[in-house]
Amino acid sequence: MKVGMIGFARSGKTTVFNAITGAAAEVGAYGSRDANIAVIKVPDPRVDKLAGIYKPKKKTFAEFEFVDIAPAEGAEPDKTLDNAALNLLKNADALVHVVRAFDDENVVHPLNSVNPARDVKALEEELQITDFIIIEKRIERLEKEHRKNQEYELLTRCKEHLEKGNPLRTLDINAQEETLLRSFTFLSQKPMMLLGNYGEDAIGKDDPAHMREAAAKHELQLIELCGKLEMEVSQLPTEEQLAFRDELGLGEESRMRFIQFAYDMLGLISFLTAGEPEVRAWTIRKGTHAVDAAGVIHSDIKRGFIRAETVAYDDFIEAGTMAKAKEKGKVRLEGKDYIVKDGDMLLFRFNV
Ligand SMILES: Nc1nc2c(ncn2[C@@H]2O[C@H](COP(=O)(O)OP(=O)(O)OP(=O)(O)O)[C@@H](O)[C@H]2O)c(=O)[nH]1
Numbered sequence: 001m002k003v004g005m006i007g008f009a010r011s012g013k014t015t016v017f018n019a020i021t022g023a024a025a026e027v028g029a030y031g032s033r034d035a036n037i038a039v040i041k042v043p044d045p046r047v048d049k050l051a052g053i054y055k056p057k058k059k060t061f062a063e064f065e066f067v068d069i070a071p072a073e074g075a076e077p078d079k080t081l082d083n084a085a086l087n088l089l090k091n092a093d094a095l096v097h098v099v100r101a102f103d104d105e106n107v108v109h110p111l112n113s114v115n116p117a118r119d120v121k122a123l124e125e126e127l128q129i130t131d132f133i134i135i136e137k138r139i140e141r142l143e144k145e146h147r148k149n150q151e152y153e154l155l156t157r158c159k160e161h162l163e164k165g166n167p168l169r170t171l172d173i174n175a176q177e178e179t180l181l182r183s184f185t186f187l188s189q190k191p192m193m194l195l196g197n198y199g200e201d202a203i204g205k206d207d208p209a210h211m212r213e214a215a216a217k218h219e220l221q222l223i224e225l226c227g228k229l230e231m232e233v234s235q236l237p238t239e240e241q242l243a244f245r246d247e248l249g250l251g252e253e254s255r256m257r258f259i260q261f262a263y264d265m266l267g268l269i270s271f272l273t274a275g276e277p278e279v280r281a282w283t284i285r286k287g288t289h290a291v292d293a294a295g296v297i298h299s300d301i302k303r304g305f306i307r308a309e310t311v312a313y314d315d316f317i318e319a320g321t322m323a324k325a326k327e328k329g330k331v332r333l334e335g336k337d338y339i340v341k342d343g344d345m346l347l348f349r350f351n352v
């Protein structure tokens, strides 16, 4: 999973990035235009438990990669994306729009005031315009070449959708059309969530920046964080973090909250593989077929897929060993079309 963090200058992207990833990238570094990249492991007690049983050489957690974009120096105040940013975001699986909701007279908002509703709308428009320009060029090209084919029809539909002010993520398309659009890597087609970055004065208050309304209006999900406070706490020694979180009323760790939120929003689940070499969690979307889950591990396993030996994690733990799970009839042989469930332990049989 690769997540791109976007938003207005000084909205707190790097602060939130540090809070979630535990990195220590420079914040308030208005001059530094390099993107920050970090990978975090998705904590999964099932992996720990299985590692205790299999004693593998290696245990591997699912990973989230974060890319923290910095708006170009000297760009228009209401623009957040330049070509460098677009390149970095191309293969992101999801976007997080960090929206400023904190007041601080020492931190200037590029549009000179704190107004989440305006920022949410502006960024939505920027994403849509970026896609629109690509679509227009491509349509022109197809017209010139007299290729009014399926791609042309589809892009025309996309264009009309954008013209009505809608992001491509809300366009109704089938699987085949989705494949057709994939190579364009349209930004407004990517799943996106809002991250409200609040000041600490917002703790315990109900929607102080009226961001929930803005989120609902654009049909976007909202996760609320106190970025700066979270970052400061995340940099404390581990033993002290819990006590501070309690005292400040911060609730669960921001990293965990974010991961949980993203998994739910994106419909992600994990399946597990376990053996002596490695115990590992893999991230897939809900509804993924066994053959495609195999492809997440290796394209050869997908190509030569025969079947997947499948046991639910809970059944395995209850049985204690794979042999006992088999005895109890808990281990099934599933075919290509089996829809993998969260916590399935899979062993792929394949032949290439
Ligand atoms: N008071 C307050 N200040 C914050 C908060 N979050 C970020 N800041 C401050 O806002 C300034 C900008 O934060 P960054 O995290 O660098 O923002 P950014 O979005 O990465 O900025 P660019 O990379 O320049 O676009 C820094 O001085 C932060 O300390 C917050 O929740 N409260």
Ligand SMILES: [Mg+2]
Residues within 6 Å of the ligand: 013, 014, 015, 027, 028, 068, 069, 070
């Ligand atoms: Mg930054």
